[in-house]
Amino acid sequence: MIKINIMSNLNDLKQKLVDFRDERDWKQFHNPKDLSQAISIEASELLEHFLWISQKGSHKIVQDNKEDIADEMADIFAYLLSLSDITGIDLEDALINKLEKNKQKYPIEKSKGIATKYTKLI
Secondary structure: OOOOOOOOHHHHHHHHHHHHHHHHOOOOHHOHHHHHHHHHEEEEHEEEEEOOOOOHHHHHHHHHOOHHHHHHHHHHHHHHHHHHHHHHOOHHHHHHHHHHHHHHHHHHHHHHOOOOHHOOOO
16 A cells, blocks of 8 residues: 655645634534535536536636636635544545555456446446
């Protein structure tokens, strides 16, 4: 298992979010349900930038709206870090564990170069 040392950076970012939240007395609003909904809402706001745009056109949208798209991505990331904080879920461990599961679901010899769901791989 590969262990990437990103936790110090994530912990620093998480602490900045906690400080920002606590300075405003917003912890009372941070619970798994509301933070999960906030992630979904912000993800939808990100998707809105690409609605009715071709794959090729999506690159132009990013170029033309990079700051707005970055803001939406930052919102998603902030809410995800906040959710990890209040649930006590270590994102690094969660990602590494999920990668290991996906290696089993998507073996290279069956999945290389295709986008077929693992339940349909032969």
